[in-house]
Amino acid sequence: MDKFEKLTGIAAPLPLVNVDTDMIIPKQFLKTIKRSGLGVNLFDEMRYDDSGNEIPDFVLNKPQYRQAEILVAGDNFGCGSSREHAPWAIKDFGIRCVIAPSFAEIFYNNCFKNGILPIRLPQETVDLLMKDAEKGENARMTVDLEAQEVTTSDGEVVRFEIDPFRKHCLLEGLDDIALTLEQAPAIDTFESRMAQERPWV
Amino acid sequence: MSGKTLYDKIWDAHVVHEAEDGTTHLYIDRHLVHEVTSPQAFEGLRMAGRKVRAPEKTIAVPDHNVPTTGRRDKQIENEESRIQVEALDKNARDFGVHYYPVSDVRQGIVHIIGPEQGWTLPGMTIVCGDSHTATHGAFGALAHGIGTSEVEHVLATQTLIQSKSKNMKVEVTGKLSPGVTAKDIVLSIIGKTGTAGGTGYVIEYCGEAIEALSMEGRMTICNMAIEGGARAGLIAPDQTTFDYVQGRPHAPKGAQWEAAMAWWKTLYSDDDAHWDKVITLRGEDIAPTVTWGTSPEDTLPITAAVPAADTFEGGKVGAAQRSLDYMGLKPGTPLSEIEIDTVFIGSCTNGRIEDLRAAAEILKGRKIKVKRAMVVPGSGLVRAQAEEEGLAQIFQDAGFEWRLAGCSMCLAMNPDQLSPGERCAATSNRNFEGRQGRGGRTHLMSPAMAAAAAVTGRLTDVRELT
Numbered sequence: 001m002d003k004f005e006k007l008t009g010i011a012a013p014l015p016l017v018n019v020d021t022d023m024i025i026p027k028q029f030l031k032t033i034k035r036s037g038l039g040v041n042l043f044d045e046m047r048y049d050d051s052g053n054e055i056p057d058f059v060l061n062k063p064q065y066r067q068a069e070i071l072v073a074g075d076n077f078g079c080g081s082s083r084e085h086a087p088w089a090i091k092d093f094g095i096r097c098v099i100a101p102s103f104a105e106i107f108y109n110n111c112f113k114n115g116i117l118p119i120r121l122p123q124e125t126v127d128l129l130m131k132d133a134e135k136g137e138n139a140r141m142t143v144d145l146e147a148q149e150v151t152t153s154d155g156e157v158v159r160f161e162i163d164p165f166r167k168h169c170l171l172e173g174l175d176d177i178a179l180t181l182e183q184a185p186a187i188d189t190f191e192s193r194m195a196q197e198r199p200w201v
Numbered sequence: 202m203s204g205k206t207l208y209d210k211i212w213d214a215h216v217v218h219e220a221e222d223g224t225t226h227l228y229i230d231r232h233l234v235h236e237v238t239s240p241q242a243f244e245g246l247r248m249a250g251r252k253v254r255a256p257e258k259t260i261a262v263p264d265h266n267v268p269t270t271g272r273r274d275k276q277i278e279n280e281e282s283r284i285q286v287e288a289l290d291k292n293a294r295d296f297g298v299h300y301y302p303v304s305d306v307r308q309g310i311v312h313i314i315g316p317e318q319g320w321t322l323p324g325m326t327i328v329c330g331d332s333h334t335a336t337h338g339a340f341g342a343l344a345h346g347i348g349t350s351e352v353e354h355v356l357a358t359q360t361l362i363q364s365k366s367k368n369m370k371v372e373v374t375g376k377l378s379p380g381v382t383a384k385d386i387v388l389s390i391i392g393k394t395g396t397a398g399g400t401g402y403v404i405e406y407c408g409e410a411i412e413a414l415s416m417e418g419r420m421t422i423c424n425m426a427i428e429g430g431a432r433a434g435l436i437a438p439d440q441t442t443f444d445y446v447q448g449r450p451h452a453p454k455g456a457q458w459e460a461a462m463a464w465w466k467t468l469y470s471d472d473d474a475h476w477d478k479v480i481t482l483r484g485e486d487i488a489p490t491v492t493w494g495t496s497p498e499d500t501l502p503i504t505a506a507v508p509a510a511d512t513f514e515g516g517k518v519g520a521a522q523r524s525l526d527y528m529g530l531k532p533g534t535p536l537s538e539i540e541i542d543t544v545f546i547g548s549c550t551n552g553r554i555e556d557l558r559a560a561a562e563i564l565k566g567r568k569i570k571v572k573r574a575m576v577v578p579g580s581g582l583v584r585a586q587a588e589e590e591g592l593a594q595i596f597q598d599a600g601f602e603w604r605l606a607g608c609s610m611c612l613a614m615n616p617d618q619l620s621p622g623e624r625c626a627a628t629s630n631r632n633f634e635g636r637q638g639r640g641g642r643t644h645l646m647s648p649a650m651a652a653a654a655a656v657t658g659r660l661t662d663v664r665e666l667t
Contacts, residue, residue: 017516018496022633027614031281033240033288045635074516076397082332084348102397105432106346113350165224180358183226186218190228200453200461201230
């Protein structure tokens with residue numbers, strides 16, 4: 001997995017609540033058997049019209065946000081389906097960090113498996129970052145995972161909380177499966193005990 | 202020390218290893234797999250030279266993008282869908298997991314066939330790369346959706362790295378009024394808690410109105426726990442649960458049944474268990490309910506009118522306006538005057554036999570007034586049973602299309618889709634923008650309410666037709 005340490009980049013404002021995973025990547029793009037190539041279809045139905053032309057008003061189509069690496073969004077971001085295609089599409093577009101007041105749980109979890117940092121902050125702090133993001137390409141934000149800080153273009157520093165284990169895995173780019181396989185003896189023991197206690201499973 | 206909740210008990214019974222910071226490896230008893238969220242996971246195993254650790258606990262079925270018409274067992278026309286289903290065929294064969302191919306009469310929506318085949322049992326941990334895995338919580342199992350990376354993790358290790366959620370109790374007291382169903386209960390709950398109200402929690406549904414529900418109804422409730430933001434929803438197993446499970450192909454038998462029952466009967470929340478949040482609804486207060494907007498929390502009794510955006514607060518004002526624009530609705534319009542083009546009955550929320558019976562009850566001797574209406578049974582066995590009971594004939598006589606099993610128009614990955622502006626009364630679980638097809642407009646409701654809309658051509662209070 002790709003590491004996430006520190007990122008300085010353009011932040012795109014998306015001040016919508018309940019952005020669901022059907023919006024992030026509509027179902028017609030779930031037919032792929034690969035993880036890559038979904039960035040072009042990120043937010044497809046908001047980003048393109050029926051003929052496939054870009055809708056100029058959509059934030060990621062605006063010249064100043066086409067290279068965005070951070071997304072600032074509304075409450076309950078990523079609700080709905082468990083599709084990991086949502087974080088795959090976000091990452092493939094080039095966004096490595098999403099900031100919102102809250103995230104749906106499966107999406108939040110999926111981000112960490114793909115080297116994306118989701119940051120939860122209180123609504124008023126997100127409002128402040130949203131204003132900063134609205135300044136466009138000259139307003140570069142910095143996200144420092146080690147220090148757990150977001151720095152606005154004006155130099156204002158905001159601290160965020162994150163689970164220490166998730167932080168460690170993201171900083172080191174650790175592969176979950178390899179970590180778990182170190183627990184193989186514990187899994188073996190559990191399975192033998194269960195074969196006695198709950199044989200019907 | 203306080204007692205334990207049902208969730209606490211199931212959690213404790215599955216801890217393989219707990220680190221100092223509480224990060225836990227939880228053992229997974231059943232892993233359900235479908236064609237859309239698994240190909241990258243199996244590919245990951247191949248690239249790392251790993252095997253499926255417990256193929257006997259892994260059950261695969263194609264459901265999301267299988268067509269519901271024609272000879273799909275011979276040829277799926279859409280190339281990308283065909284490639285995905287063929288990839289699952291191959292992965293199931295190569296890795297030796299249980300498999301129900303399209304040609305098998307038992308094929309159907311993964312969350313319908315798990316319980317139907319007796320794979321889903323009380324006290325289990327169950328995961329699937331699908332958010333509606335919450336359905337299985339109806340059996341007193343801890344069941345939730347996971348992403349593809351976690352699908353690969355479970356395939357390789359039969360465990361999941363988890364941190365524990367908080368406990369929420371949702372109690373529905375008293376009795377339901379005639380015409381009110383499990384779907385109306387769960388829509389009302391989400392209307393009250395919001396789509397993020399359950400974030401960070403596992404919800405236990407309880408109370409007289411919940412206990413009175415059949416297993417089908419309980420599955421409808423737990424299915425939509427995710428729509429309320431919860432990791433999982435569950436209901437304590439009781440005699441209704443045991444009666445449903447007994448005799449299913451993969452349910453325990455003989456001495457093992459007795460041993461299982463002894464443990465299952467301990468699966469309830471202790472009287473002195475600690476709840477982080479409690480919500481109570483009165484069964485008598487729940488009316489037949491529909492959604493008006495593009496979030497499952499946008500629910501109202503059918504007797505209400507379309508709300509104005511400025512009656513909401515905060516970020517929801519803009520969201521409500523966006524919903525009204527997308528749905529093409531004017532504030533103040535009575536919901537019962539909204540005209541419907543299409544009716545969809547099916548999905549893992551409402552594609553079981555009881556759902557089809559409830560809809561057929563309304564449709565008997567009546568004709569549809571909508572442009573099109575379809576029933577998509579949740580499994581091949583539900584379909585066969587409905588045919589045997591004469592329900593299929595009632596649907597067809599009324600003007601419904603009688604389809605083959607699959608997820609179909611719930612998420613419109615297969616050819617069953619809405620056109621832009623087409624308005625649909627649906628028994629599924631999500632009314633998101635574009636969910637049932639780009640520009641499509643979805644109103645969620647119970648099977649009986651969808652049948653009522655089909656015969657009047659508008660959203661209708663089912664109590665007027667009974």
